[in-house]
Amino acid sequence: MTNRNRRDFLKKAGVATAATVGAATVGAPYVHAQSRAPIRWRMQTYAGPALAAHVIKPSIDAFNKAANGEMEIELFYADQLVPTGELFRAMQRGTIDAVQSDDDSIAAPVDVSVFGGYFPFASRYSLDVPVLFNHYGLREIWEEAYAEIDGVTWLGAGAWDPCNFVTRDPIRSIEDLRGKRVFTFPTAGRFLSRFGVVPVTLPWEDIEVAMQTRELDGIAWAGITEAYTVGWADVANYYLTNNISGAWAGSYFANSDRWNEVPEHLQTLFKLCMDNSHYYRQHWYWWGEAHYRTTGGKLELTSIPEEEWQTLEDAALEFWDEIAEQSDRNARVVQILKDYRQTMQQAGPPYRYS
The missing domain is CATH 3.40.190.170 (Bacterial extracellular solute-binding protein, family 7)
Known part of the structure; x- marks a missing residue:
């Protein structure tokens, strides 16, 4: 094939291909999200x-x-x-x-x-x-x-x-929890009531005012990030670093x-x-959680000694067993939590430090 014939062939093939594509495009249905x-x-x-x-x-x-x-x-x-x-x-x-x-x-x-x-x-x-x-x-x-x-x-x-206490008065011992009216979650409230906490249920948007009017003594609903983000740090004075749950x-x-x-x-x-x-x-x-503890400036940090706080964790394990008795499925979950806890403790740092 001469160069001229090759050019003519390619030109005709290109025209034919374009025509075929054009026909296919015209014939295909157009689908749009707004149809x-x-x-x-x-x-x-x-x-x-x-x-x-x-x-x-x-x-x-x-x-x-x-x-x-x-x-x-x-x-x-x-x-x-x-x-x-x-x-x-x-x-x-x-x-x-x-x-x-x-x-x-x-x-x-x-x-x-x-x-x-x-x-x-x-x-x-x-x-x-x-x-x-x-x-x-x-x-x-x-x-x-x-x-x-x-x-x-x-x-x-x-x-x-995590779940920490944000309070008007300082918490430095488990005894300081006694009688405190606290906004918290249903199951967390059931557990904390064993230590004298009085769980209070209110609409979420009423919490800030309830702290100001002393209807509430504290909040156990979040960590320090939320306390600052939603305005609770403006109506409380103290933040307890011990938590009853990490997440x-x-x-x-x-x-x-x-x-x-x-x-x-x-x-x-x-x-x-x-x-x-x-x-x-x-x-x-x-x-x-780290930023507001170190640079927040609105809440004073308090802590309960770890050996005293351990009494809450020991009580929680008893609480787990009570929940496990409610159904076979709950028992399976509790066993998983126990197995996981043991694995993390055996793994040591950084999984568990104590």
Whole structure:
């Protein structure tokens, strides 16, 4: 083939290819995300606006952007649509579509709900929670438990901050806890009442005022990061460095019908955004707990001697055994917690220092 013939061949082939592609393009249907109405969810978090700005809003904003018009989640804050204690039933009825909270606070009707939130001394550090769920079998147990409940799908759990006391008066001994009216989580309150604490339940947005009016003596609902972030450091004076749990265990839930309506690729996107939120909290709280202890300037730090605080941990192990008696599934969870505790102690530093 001469050079001229080769050029003519390539030219004709190029024209033919372009025509073929053009015809295929014209003939193919054009699919766009907006060809149908977007899926719309209403989701409520346990957190007020200042806290939600860290623990969930960035991930929901990212989801809405990445969903590209196919789905949009409207986020509501603590008690904004439904009181926190009624969230599970509201989600089950379809009044709201999804929830971020702990099982304990939303009164989830499963036996393992007692382990949500701050189960006393179940964790020492925030990494303990994802390790327990992903490597020690808690995920499978939670899936099993919620599979028995109609209308709600449990989507996964992650870690938040530790549970310390933020108080108006100093706590320097266990005896100082006696008679203190404290806002805390249901199961944590049941445990702390053994040491004279008076658990108080109030709407989240009322806590700051309740501290100012002395309706509350303290808060055992968070670590120091949240105390500064949500304004509690402005109405309290002291922060007890001893904690009854190293990390809050919180979950994401959805109304089952609404979750099943979501295409698989958007379900995957939502779970990726959940994981992004879990990751953000790991470093935000780890930074904040040290930062505010050392540079916060609003709260004086107090401590109970470790040998005295050990009496609480010993009592917690007795509490575990009582919970284990409530169901076979709870007994399995308690055994996992005991096995994990032993492993961490045997591993030594940096897993456990005592």
